[in-house]
Amino acid sequence: MTEPARRLVEVALPVPLFQTFVYSLDGQYEHEARIGSRVLVPFRKRQEIGIVVSLDAAQPARGVVRAVSAVPDAEPALDDGLLALSRWISEYYVVPIGIVMRTVLPALLTGAAQPHPNVKTRRVVRIRDDIPTLLQREKAFARAPQQRALFELIESLGGTTSVEHLLEQLKFSPSVLKALEKRALIGIDRERVERDPFAARIGRIEPRHLPTSEQLAVIGRMATARPGEVFLLHGVTGSGKTLVYIELLREIVERRGKTAIVLVPEIALTPQTVDRFRAVFGDDVAVLHSALSDGERYDAWLALKRGEKRIAVGARSAVFAPLTNIGAIIVDEEHESSYKQGETPRYHAREAAIVRATQEGAVVVLGSATPSLESWTSATAGKFTLLTLPDRVGGATLPSVAVVDLRKAVIETAATAGEDDYQRVVTTPLDAAIRARLERGEQSILLLNRRGYSAFVQCENCGNVATCPNCSITLTYHRSPERLVCHYCMHQEEPQRVCKRCGGATLRRRGLGTQQIERLICERFPSARVARMDVDTTSGKWAHAEILDRVGAGEVDILLGTQMIAKGLDFPNVTLVGVIDADVGINLPDFRASERCFQLLSQVAGRAGRGARGGEVLIQTRVPTHHAVKCAVTHDYMAFVTEELSGRIQPAYPPNNRLANVVFSGTTESSVADLAIAGASWLRRLVQARESAGLTVIGPAPCAVERIKTRWRWHVLLKSEHPHELTRVGRYFLERFAVPARDGLRVTFDRDPVSLL
Numbered sequence: 140m141t142e143p144a145r146r147l148v149e150v151a152l153p154v155p156l157f158q159t160f161v162y163s164l165d166g167q168y169e170h171e172a173r174i175g176s177r178v179l180v181p182f183r184k185r186q187e188i189g190i191v192v193s194l195d196a197a198q199p200a201r202g203v204v205r206a207v208s209a210v211p212d213a214e215p216a217l218d219d220g221l222l223a224l225s226r227w228i229s230e231y232y233v234v235p236i237g238i239v240m241r242t243v244l245p246a247l248l249t250g251a252a253q254p255h256p257n258v259k260t261r262r263v264v265r266i267r268d269d270i271p272t273l274l275q276r277e278k279a280f281a282r283a284p285q286q287r288a289l290f291e292l293i294e295s296l297g298g299t300t301s302v303e304h305l306l307e308q309l310k311f312s313p314s315v316l317k318a319l320e321k322r323a324l325i326g327i328d329r330e331r332v333e334r335d336p337f338a339a340r341i342g343r344i345e346p347r348h349l350p351t352s353e354q355l356a357v358i359g360r361m362a363t364a365r366p367g368e369v370f371l372l373h374g375v376t377g378s379g380k381t382l383v384y385i386e387l388l389r390e391i392v393e394r395r396g397k398t399a400i401v402l403v404p405e406i407a408l409t410p411q412t413v414d415r416f417r418a419v420f421g422d423d424v425a426v427l428h429s430a431l432s433d434g435e436r437y438d439a440w441l442a443l444k445r446g447e448k449r450i451a452v453g454a455r456s457a458v459f460a461p462l463t464n465i466g467a468i469i470v471d472e473e474h475e476s477s478y479k480q481g482e483t484p485r486y487h488a489r490e491a492a493i494v495r496a497t498q499e500g501a502v503v504v505l506g507s508a509t510p511s512l513e514s515w516t517s518a519t520a521g522k523f524t525l526l527t528l529p530d531r532v533g534g535a536t537l538p539s540v541a542v543v544d545l546r547k548a549v550i551e552t553a554a555t556a557g558e559d560d561y562q563r564v565v566t567t568p569l570d571a572a573i574r575a576r577l578e579r580g581e582q583s584i585l586l587l588n589r590r591g592y593s594a595f596v597q598c599e600n601c602g603n604v605a606t607c608p609n610c611s612i613t614l615t616y617h618r619s620p621e622r623l624v625c626h627y628c629m630h631q632e633e634p635q636r637v638c639k640r641c642g643g644a645t646l647r648r649r650g651l652g653t654q655q656i657e658r659l660i661c662e663r664f665p666s667a668r669v670a671r672m673d674v675d676t677t678s679g680k681w682a683h684a685e686i687l688d689r690v691g692a693g694e695v696d697i698l699l700g701t702q703m704i705a706k707g708l709d710f711p712n713v714t715l716v717g718v719i720d721a722d723v724g725i726n727l728p729d730f731r732a733s734e735r736c737f738q739l740l741s742q743v744a745g746r747a748g749r750g751a752r753g754g755e756v757l758i759q760t761r762v763p764t765h766h767a768v769k770c771a772v773t774h775d776y777m778a779f780v781t782e783e784l785s786g787r788i789q790p791a792y793p794p795n796n797r798l799a800n801v802v803f804s805g806t807t808e809s810s811v812a813d814l815a816i817a818g819a820s821w822l823r824r825l826v827q828a829r830e831s832a833g834l835t836v837i838g839p840a841p842c843a844v845e846r847i848k849t850r851w852r853w854h855v856l857l858k859s860e861h862p863h864e865l866t867r868v869g870r871y872f873l874e875r876f877a878v879p880a881r882d883g884l885r886v887t888f889d890r891d892p893v894s895l896l
């Protein structure tokens with residue numbers, strides 16, 4: 140007699156191993172386990188939440204098969220679409236699928252300690268027994284006037300209200316409430332409440348506009364898209380891209396009854412965009428704010444999964460919104476690097492959006508005034524459909540942009556000025572422009588994108604920056620030992636005492652932050668109302684929105700900050716944008732440094748002159764002839780792309796090839812170096828043995844940021860023209876290369892890195 144076959148399932152667990160695990164369904168479970176269901180299972184000495192990925196697993200050759208402990212949900216947490224997307228991310232970014240799923244699901248669903256997520260409930264009272272006539276009422280409450288008062292109040296509230304409201308705001312006593320319940324005149328139940336902090340935020344309501352003929356043409360084309368078609372919407376700043384998105388969603392969601400996802404770079408920075416969607420689609424919109432608590436996030440997830448809301452608006456992870464029947468995925472400001480996750484799984488939301496939309500037959504809209512070179516190349520190659528909005532709406536023109544050459548300005552003031560002297564930081568033309576705005580009651584935006592690390596060496600006299608002889612990459616100054624290092628080809632050299640170009644002895648390490656600018660501006664214009672926006676001033680949940688609301692209400696004269704202030708803001712009274720130092724980003728040791736700089740300058744310039752009064756942009760720089768600066772001044776995206784693409788051919792960089800950055804890290808410098816050296820030769824041997832044509836291994840060398848959070852870092856760069864090669868080699872390496880279990884040693888694989896720092 141044979142035993143009945145045990146039901147064996149294959150489960151993905153959030154552990155750093157490229158394998159799934161087999162469990163049996165021996166037991167009594169609350170719900171049926173299906174593909175995509177969460178299961179609580181014993182793993183080593185603990186319990187873990189896993190996801191069922193197959194219902195007919197084979198009996199493993201070795202080991203004991205343990206039983207699933209619990210099946211907590213009636214419905215699978217992941218449907219087929221999200222499961223397929225998770226599989227793609229797992230393969231492409233070389234991450235175990237269980238770890239991908241932990242990112243795809245809200246945190247409350249992945250904790251093993253509490254398999255049933257806590258939902259917020261409240262107690263509500265409901266009238267059970269109507270007391271219709273006055274006479275009956277007199278009788279019922281003859282000796283209980285307080286009960287009558289409470290009963291009639293509940294009646295006046297429509298027969299139901301929350302217990303909290305009655306006891307806390309209206310100060311009724313719990314005993315009176317109890318008495319009514321005991322007499323069965325009212326019932327008290329628990330009811331789930333959705334935690335939606337956005338319900339409380341009331342944004343600016345603006346008039347509804349009718350699309351212009353340019354907008355209509357673009358919308359019309361999108362409405363006739365093939366399933367899975369990807370559009371690159373190249374629209375200059377102020378061309379009304381948001382209205383295009385909204386009209387597309389009205390077609391897709393309202394008319395065709397489908398659902399949609401809108402990705403924005405960072406919710407906190409784009410309250411105006413979010414307000415616009417909420418103004419049109421109201422309760423259909425779930426806002427997935429990064430500052431949501433786990434409970435709030437879970438509530439939003441549930442509302443989307445149940446179909447109570449049909450539009451998800453959020454940053455990167457909103458691409459995993461649990462929607463079915465998706466008709467469109469919009470990626471606003473598609474060039475933003477925040478779409479790439481900086482930790483495992485290091486996925487890019489734009490790529491994930493395209494994969495998800497292709498699976499579901501939805502359209503994708505990638506919108507930007509400054510598309511990434513990757514997307515632009517795909518559009519010119521015919522993979523994406525290019526649509527353009529070349530002009531601002533309503534006949535408005537792009538602001539005039541002028542350059543202030545800091546090299547000349549510095550020479551003029553050098554005799555008397557100190558390093559952080561106002562005149563060195565804010566030149567005479569910019570100073571006069573700010574003053575004029577203050578006198579006219581108009582607003583100014585000042586940008587200084589200074590981040591604390593990555594010093595570079597620049598000649599004060601000619602503006603020359605020390606760069607690598609083999610790459611068009613800035614050398615990074617390292618203090619001990621004192622070296623200039625290229626982080627792409629690992630070239631190293633001694634720092635010079637005099638400038639290589641002009642021979643001047645005015646080499647300087649550069650560094651100046653927003654805080655200093657704020658102090659200088661406040662001293663210079665004591666009566667101006669200044670607001671600073673950078674990571675230090677925006678830690679609170681609504682901090683960004685509060686600052687921006689103040690700007691919108693005209694309570695701020697000068698808004699200054701880092702790149703945060705360059706995104707999507709639409710304030711018609713801003714007539715001046717000043718860039719304190721355009722060169723900050725240009726000199727980071729990263730092949731995308733010029734691209735980022737061009738994007739930032741174009742975007743921040745785009746904040747000026749959105750109203751009838753027009754606008755002016757002043758860019759202070761020491762490199763006015765750099766193509767990133769030059770093309771931003773002339774609003775010439777095409778010229779920038781042409782020049783930048785040709786600079787990425789020899790040596791080749793994306794989009795002309797693909798990269799993976801393999802980072803070795805640990806707590807001891809020498810063991811990290813040893814591991815990186817071993818890893819690089821392991822990879823070289825592998826490439827040789829397999830004759831992987833077209834895959835190049837570069838390095839190892841210390842990362843530009845050598846130490847982060849007490850961990851030392853080295854890296855190796857893999858380059859290839861064939862994406863499949865990177866997938867294969869990456870997987871093989873991560874599975875077989877042995878990392879010793881000491882000094883916290885770790886290897887990470889960053890596919891299509893957006894930063895090599």
Ligand code: ADP
Nearest residue numbers: 348349350351376377378379380381382532709
């Ligand atoms: P973009 O995102 O392309 O920079 P926005 O979507 O922020 O531009 O639009 C810029 C401004 O133009 C906004 O104030 C918006 O309300 C306004 N706008 C957009 N479309 C129209 C239209 N068809 N008619 C009038 N105003 C419009």
Ligand code: ZN
Nearest residue numbers: 607610625628
């Ligand atoms: Zn180099």
